[in-house]
Amino acid sequence: MVSFYHFDRMNQVQPEPGEWSNYFQRFLDGQMLYGSWYDHVGNWWNKTKTYPKLHYMFYEDIAEVIYLVEPLPEDKKTIVELVHFDNMKNNEMTNCSKRPFFDFSISQFMRKGKVGDWKTHFTVAQNEAFDEDYRSKMKDPTLRFRTEI
Known part of the structure; x- marks a missing residue:
């Protein structure tokens, strides 16, 4: 929700998101420009069950791999370098500059x-x-978001 809020703030082709507390409630109520976030995420998660090449990747999973202390095989090391936040932030293809x-x-x-920035x-x-x-709307127990590492 926090990432979505900041995206809506900077995205000039979408309606102004307003103050955080109002945005928070609209998000819970599914009153977002493209409808309910829960429906969007849940529908795509369901597709992973029938499309084996569709993969959900959570930022926390990426961050955890990046900060592992054990050595990685060369191909994984290359991928980790590409998805490192600082590298993505400086890449015009990923930073949308x-x-x-x-x-x-x-x-x-x-x-x-930053993992856990939502707490601020x-x-x-x-x-x-x-x-x-979340518990009332996300019925599939296999979809688990991580909020910390």
């Missing part, structure tokens, strides 16, 4: 790359509300 409708003075497309936005009450909302 050539897109004229993104206002980078508001937020960068590749913003922080959510209040305790919002975290509890989100967790309850």
Whole structure:
């Protein structure tokens, strides 16, 4: 939700997201430009069951591999270097810096790359509300988001 909020702030072709607390509630209510985030994510997750080449990759999974201390095989080492946040942030193909409708003075497309940064936005009450909302709307127990490493 935090990433989506900052993306909406800098994306000049979408409606202004407004203040965080209002955005938070609209997100829970599914009143986003393209509908419910839960439906979007859940539908794609379901497709991974019938399309074996479709792979969900979570940022926390990437970050965990990047910071492993054990040596990696050469091909994995190359991939890890390519998906390292700093490398992606400096790559025009991934940082979207050539897109004229993104206002980078508001937020960068590749913003922080910090696992757990959501904690700087959510209040305790919002975290509890989100967790309850997530449990009630995301019915597939195999879809588990990580929020820490």
